[in-house]
Amino acid sequence: MDRRIVLAILAAGALVATAGTARADALKITGFTPPSGAAGTTVVISGGGMSRVNAVAFAGVGASFRVDSARQVTATVPDGASTGRITVTRPGSTVTSATDFTITTAPESTPWSSWQHDAQHTGRTGATGPSGSAVTRKWVYKAVNWIKNEPAIGTDGTVYIGDSKFPLCALSGASGTLLWCTDVGGYVAQSSPAIGNPFVKSDAAGTRTVQTIYIGERNNVLWAIDDEGDTVWSYKIALDGDVRASPLIGPPPASRVFMMCGCTTRGVLHAFEPSGALAWVVNLPQVREASPAGILRGATFRLYVITNHGELIAVDDLGARGEIAWSLPLGASSSLSSPSIGPDGTIYVGTEAGLFAVRDDGASAHVVPGWPFATAGNVDTTAAIAGTKLYVSAFRLGTRRLYAIDAAGGPPQQLWSVSGPGTSSTSFAQTPSAVIGGNGLVYAAIGPVVSAFDPASANPAVARWQHTLPADAISLTLGEGVLYVSAKDARLYALGSP
Numbered sequence: 181m182d183r184r185i186v187l188a189i190l191a192a193g194a195l196v197a198t199a200g201t202a203r204a205d206a207l208k209i210t211g212f213t214p215p216s217g218a219a220g221t222t223v224v225i226s227g228g229g230m231s232r233v234n235a236v237a238f239a240g241v242g243a244s245f246r247v248d249s250a251r252q253v254t255a256t257v258p259d260g261a262s263t264g265r266i267t268v269t270r271p272g273s274t275v276t277s278a279t280d281f282t283i284t285t286a287p288e289s290t291p292w293s294s295w296q297h298d299a300q301h302t303g304r305t306g307a308t309g310p311s312g313s314a315v316t317r318k319w320v321y322k323a324v325n326w327i328k329n330e331p332a333i334g335t336d337g338t339v340y341i342g343d344s345k346f347p348l349c350a351l352s353g354a355s356g357t358l359l360w361c362t363d364v365g366g367y368v369a370q371s372s373p374a375i376g377n378p379f380v381k382s383d384a385a386g387t388r389t390v391q392t393i394y395i396g397e398r399n400n401v402l403w404a405i406d407d408e409g410d411t412v413w414s415y416k417i418a419l420d421g422d423v424r425a426s427p428l429i430g431p432p433p434a435s436r437v438f439m440m441c442g443c444t445t446r447g448v449l450h451a452f453e454p455s456g457a458l459a460w461v462v463n464l465p466q467v468r469e470a471s472p473a474g475i476l477r478g479a480t481f482r483l484y485v486i487t488n489h490g491e492l493i494a495v496d497d498l499g500a501r502g503e504i505a506w507s508l509p510l511g512a513s514s515s516l517s518s519p520s521i522g523p524d525g526t527i528y529v530g531t532e533a534g535l536f537a538v539r540d541d542g543a544s545a546h547v548v549p550g551w552p553f554a555t556a557g558n559v560d561t562t563a564a565i566a567g568t569k570l571y572v573s574a575f576r577l578g579t580r581r582l583y584a585i586d587a588a589g590g591p592p593q594q595l596w597s598v599s600g601p602g603t604s605s606t607s608f609a610q611t612p613s614a615v616i617g618g619n620g621l622v623y624a625a626i627g628p629v630v631s632a633f634d635p636a637s638a639n640p641a642v643a644r645w646q647h648t649l650p651a652d653a654i655s656l657t658l659g660e661g662v663l664y665v666s667a668k669d670a671r672l673y674a675l676g677s678p
Contacts, residue, residue, distance in 0.1 A: 205228070205229045205250075206228060206229050207227070207228070207229040207230065207233075207268065207270055207273045207274075207275050208227045208228045208229060208275055209225060209226070209227040209266065209268055209275050209276070209277045209278070210226050210227045210228070211225075211226045211227075212224065212225045212226065212266060212277060212281065213226075213476075213478045213479050214476050214478075214479070215279075215281065215282060216281065216282035216283070217257055217281075217282075217283070217476075218257065218283065219257050219258060219259045219260070219261060219283075220256060220257060220259075220300075220302075220523040221256070221257045221476070222254060222255075222256055222475060222476070222477070222523070222524070222525045223254070223255050223256070223257060223266075223281065224252060224253075224254050224477070224478050225252065225253045225254070225255060225266060225268060225277075226251060226252055227251060227252075227253075227268070227275070228250065228251055229250060229270070229273075230247060230249070230250050230251060230252065230253050230268065230270070231247060231249070231250040232247075232270040232271060233245070233247050233253050233268055233269065233270045234269060234270055234271065235267075235268070235269040236253060236255040236266070236267070236268055236269070237266070237267045237269075238255075238257055238258060238261040238264065238266055238281055238283075239261055239262045239263065239264025239265065239281075239283075240264070240267075241258045241260050241261040241262075242258060243255045243256055243257065243258045243261070244256045244258070244523070244524055246524065253268060254524075254525065256523040256524050256525075257281070257283070261283055262283055263280050263281065263282050263283045264280055264281065265277045265279075265280060265281070266281050291332075291333045291334060291335050291337075291375070291659075292305055292307070292331075292332055292333040292657050292658060292659065293332060293333070293374065293375045293376060293429075294332060294372065294373070294374035294375065294376075294426065294427070294428065294429065295330055295372040295374070295426035295428075295471055295518070296330070296518070296520065296562050296564070296613060296615075297615070297658075299428055299429070299430070299431075299473065299474045299475065300473055300474070300475055300520060300521035300522075300565075301471075301473045301518055301519065301520035301521065301562050302520060302521070302564065302565045302566075302616075303520070303562065303563075303564030303565065303571075303613060303614060303615045303616055304564060304565060304566055304615070304616040305615070305616070305617060305618060305658050306618040307617060307618055307658050307659055307660045307661075308617050308618045308619040308660060308661060309615075309617030309618075309619060309621055309623060309632070309658045309659075309661065309662070309663055310632065310645070310661060310662065310663055310675055310676050310677045311617075311619050311621065311661075311677060312645070312677035312678065313644060313645055314645050314677070314678060315632075315645055315647050315663070315675040315676060315677060315678070316675070316676065316677075316678050317673055317674065317675060318356075318662065318674040318675065318676040319355055319356035319674045320356065320671050320672070320673055320674070321351055321356040321358070321671060321672040321674075322670065322671055323341070323343045323344070323349075323670045323671065323672060324343050324344040324345075324346075324670070325343060325344040325367075325670055326607065326609055326654065326666070326668055326670050327341050327342065327343055327654065327655070327666035327670070327671075327672055328342070328368070328369050328370055328607070328608055328609035328610060328654060328666075329341065329342045329368065329369070329370055329371055329372040329373070329395075329426070329610060329655065329666075330372040330426075330610060330613075330655035330656070330657055330666075331372075331373070331655070331657045331664050331666065331672065332372060332373040332374065332375050332393070332657070333353065333375075333657065333659050333664075334375055334391060334407060335375075335391070337352075337353035337354065337659065337660075338350050338351065338352065338353055338359065338407065339351040339352075339353050339356075339657075339659075339664060339672075340373040340375065340393055341373070341666070341672060342368030342369075342371060342372070342373065342395055342397075343361065343368070344367060344368070345363070345365070345366060345367050345368075346361040346362050346363055346364075346365070346368070347362065347364075347365045347366065347367065347368035347395055347397040347403065348361070348362050348368075348373065348393060348395050348403065348405050348409075349361040349362075350407070350409065351672070353659060353662070353674075356672070356674060360408070360409040361409070362403075362405055362409055362411070364403065364405075364411055364414075365397045365399060365401055365403055365414070366397045366398050366399035366401065367397060367398045367399075368395060368396070368397045368398065369397075369398055369422060369424050369608035369609070370424045370425070370426070370469055370516075370608060370609065370610050371395050371396035371397065371423055371424055371425060371426050371427070372395070372426040372471075372610075372655075373393050373394065373395045373426075373427075374393070374394045374395070374426060374427040374428060374429050374437070375391050375392070375393050375394075375407075376391065376392060376394075376429040376435065377391070377392040377429065377435050377437070377454040378390065378391050378392070379392065379406075379454075381406065381408075390406040390407050390408060391406065391407045392404050392405070392406055392407075392412055392454070393405050393406070393407060394427035394429070394437055394439075395427065396422070396423025396424065396425065396426070396427065396439060397422075397423060398422040398423070398424075398608075399416075399422075400416065400417040400419065400420070400421050400422060400423055400441060400443070401414055401415065401416050401417070401423065402414065402415045402417075402423055402427065402437075402439045402450070402452075404437075404456060412456070413455070413456030414456075415450070415452065415456065415458065417441050417443070417448065417450075419441065419443040419444075419445070419448065420443060420444045420445075421441055421442050421443035421444045421445075422441075422442050422468075422608075423439060423440075423441055423442065424442045424468060424469050424608065425439065425440035425441075425442060425467070425469070425470065425471040425472065425518075426471040426518075427439045428471065428472055428473070428474055428483070430474060430481050430497065431476055431481060434453075434481075434497075434499075435454055436451050436452060436453060436454070436459060436481075436497065437451070437452040437453075437454065438450065438451055438452075438472055438474065438483060438497075439452070440467055440470075440471060440472055440485065442466075442467055442468040442469065443466075445466070446463055446464060446465060446466055446467075447463075447464040447465060447466055447467030447468075447485065447487060448461055448462070448463055448464070449461070449462045449464060449472065449483065449485060449495055449502065451497055451502055459497075459499075459500070459502075460497075460500065460501045460502040461502070462495050462502040462503070462504065464485060464487065464493055464495075464504075465487040465488075465489065465491060465493075466487060466488050466489070467485060467486070467487050467488060468488055468515070469515060469516045469605075470485065470486045470487075470514065470515075470516065470517065470518045470519070471518040472484060472485045472495075472518075472519075473518060473519040473520060473521050473527070474521075475521050475525065477525075477540070477542075480496050480497065480498065481496070481497045482494055482495070482496050482497075482505065482540070483495045483496075483497070484519040484521070484527050484529075485519070486514045486517065486518070486519055486529045487514070488513060488514065488515065489509075489513055489514075490509065490510040490511060490512045490513050490514045490531050490532075491507055491508065491509045491510065492507065492508045492509075492510060492519070492527065492529060492536075492538055492545070493506075493507045493508075494506050494507070494540060494545065505542075505543065506540075506541075506543060506544045506545050508538060508544075508545045508546070508547070510529075510531055510533075510536050510538075510547070510552075511533065512531035512532045512533035512534075512552075513531060513532050514529065514530060514531045514532070515558070515560060515605075516530075516560040516561070516605055516610070516611050517529055517530030517531070517559050517560055517561060517562055517563075517572075518562045519562075520562050520563045520564070520565055521565075522565050522568075522587070523565070523567065525539075525540060526538065526539055526548065526587070527539075527540065527545075528563040528565070528570060528572075528587075529563075530555075530558070530559025530560065530561065530562070530563065530572060530574070531552065531558075531559060532558045532559075533552050533554070534552035534553050534554040534555045534559060534574075535551070535552055535553040535555060535559050535563060535570070535572055535583075535585070535592075536551055536552045537551040537552075537553075537587060537592070549590075549591070550590055550591025550592060551591070551592060553583070553585055553592040553594075555572075555574035555581070555583060556574060556576050556579075556581055556599075557574040557575045557576025557577070557579070557580075557581065558574055558575055558576065558604070559572055559573075559574045560573075560574065560575055560604055560605060560611045561573045561574075561611050561612065561613040561614070562613040563613075564613060564614040564615055564616050564622070565616075566616050566620070566622075566635075568586060568587045568588035569584065569585070569586060569587070569595070569635065570583075570584075570585040570586075570587055570592075571583070571584055571585075571614040571616070571622050571624065572585070572613075572614065573611075573612070573613075573614065573624065573626070575602060575603075575604045575611070578601060578602070578603075579599055579600070579601065579602065580599065580600065580601075580602030580603075580626045580627065581597055581598070581599035581626075582597060582598050582599070582614065582624050582626060583597045584596045584597065584622070584633075584635065584640065584641075595635075595640070596640055596641040597641070598626070598631075598633075598641050598643075599626065600626040600627055600629060601626075601627045602626050602627035602652060603627065603652050603668075609654050609668070610654050610655045611654075612624070612625040612653045612654060612655055612656055612665075613655070613656070614656070615656045615657070615658050615663075616658075617658050620634065620635060620636060621633065621634055621644065622634075622635060623656055623658065623663055624656070625652075625653035625656060625665065627652050627653070628648050628649040628650065628651055628652050628653065628667070629646055629647075629648050629649075630646065630647045630648075630649065630653060630656075630663070630665055630675065631643035631644075631645070631646045631647075632644045632645050632646075632663075647675055649665065649667045649669070649673060650667070650669050650671075651667045651668040651669035651671075652667060652668045653665050653666070653667050653668075654666045654667060654668060661676055661677065662674050662675065662676045663675045663676075
């Protein structure tokens, strides 16, 4: 055959191969999940040619992201984004999604509906909290016993607490007046109320919509009580132990309720339908005080649980069953520090060795390089999260220290810290986790001293204001213009600007 013909055939074949490779490597978006969410939602974007992606935007607003593979990028919905298309860019090419990503109401603007505000335990709310240079006591409520949990706030401003044997009470957020208490169960300890799953209630008083409040108690019972104080349903676990963990309400449309039994021999994660029907149970190693955190990962709601021995476990809600996705021993025991989840999906959890950051790889997980962040003592609180900034406290030998940490980029960096005399958990009570207001202020308690810190100030370690209670603080909750603090004198304090 003529040499020129052979060369032409080879060249044509090379062109076909090159074109085929180019088509296979073409940047494209084939879908994304979930289809909607608020700022901070983790979105998995599927497609092709994504290995060199260098920018992701939601309706034109740039987003933080990571490249998982040539076929997947995981991005975080940025603050300020509106409903619109998702764009993905790599050198020389930009593609746009076929459908809009729908922005929903930001979790930060909703009431304080559960432990550390939301299912991710961010401790961050859109409520401004007291913003002045000083605070006063707007009201003080005297409880029967220590309020050992973290109060929740309903859509109408009602404050819900667990108190002694009731196990649930409702207070007026405006005045602290007791509205009602139940008297149906045993003593409540660390389990904090979770509010959600409204339903239509009809009786002699008429027809109206009411909310459901879930709370656990020490006879190993989970209670569902409506916002008028009537029992909706309850579930008794046939094992010895307590429900010290705080219930978690999953995303709609299922809106399942997840509860961890701190049984004496193991931890048992339960999933309930809003009706009270048990959907599934997963047995885990022992978990006593920590509460599960959760986030949508693709179309699946994934929960993270930390055991007493420091094993972080991911459990998927698969509808008819729950299934362990992976487990990761951290090599240090953990107590009272429930996991919290950052806007990029990173999981933070405290141990005796410090604060860990863990990246979920789907079927496995790994500790982020440079972590844990070493602390002076046991991290017995849950990390509050504002973007890449974390606020968490640790306890050692009568001293509690609050840390401000920058988690961006490489190894974590301490921004500042403050310390003072304090206590750890006693008598089945919570330890005071920091909370973050919509005004950017960080509210924290060290012993009886409650403080507000401004991370944007020239000297953020100097408190904008401090208020000393008669006894050590147990928990903090933020409302609009109000910081609610339970303390070890069996009182709930509502602190506000003068």
